[in-house]
Amino acid sequence: GAVVSQHPSWVICKSGTSVKIECRSLDFQATTMFWYRQFPKQSLMLMATSNEGSKATYEQGVEKDKFLINHASLTLSTLTVTSAHPEDSSFYICSASDNMNTEAFFGQGTRLTVV
């Protein structure tokens, strides 16, 4: 299957700082990327959907000014957690689709810990 690379795989940051997470499709053009968040022992929750070259669509309850998503090219989307707080500590995972079929391919996820 297609490969999606997410970086970093884990990060620790101080409260008040911003953290950027990258999601890259390595061997296909990702017209759509999805960002999910997973709390311990809970399901993955969709945060936002981004289409290349346009603004992301955020799910209800997700602060767009807090979680900045950029999808500037067909192979890269970034999620920036701004002014991070300990409650933002979570597992963030992206997926990417070329819109040619119903399968989206996932990155390996990023474990964010805010101290």
Added chain:
Amino acid sequence: GNSVTQMEGPVTLSEEAFLTINCTYTATGYPSLFWYVQYPGEGLQLLLKATKADDKGSNKGFEATYRKETTSFHLEKGSVQVSDSAVYFCARTFFGNEKLTFGTGTRLTIIP
């Protein structure tokens, strides 16, 4: 609303045991159903899928049948191996829409 409910884990089985992980969904319309697997330290991988009622998805010895009458998509494997130890997620979407709704995941551990 639209949701996916799956068996809570963790599940621990001996090698060669029979596995069932239950999954039910509530949805209007005609969802596609998926099982994803997450091995330690890796991202989610699609294990199998079914796009319409009575379809059976299968891969690596795992099977799941799309049962519209019971709104279920239970995952089964006849003889599990240690290498099957992972977290399994049931998920659904709608045709042509890659937005996925996931269950909570079931951690499976297989002991030799």
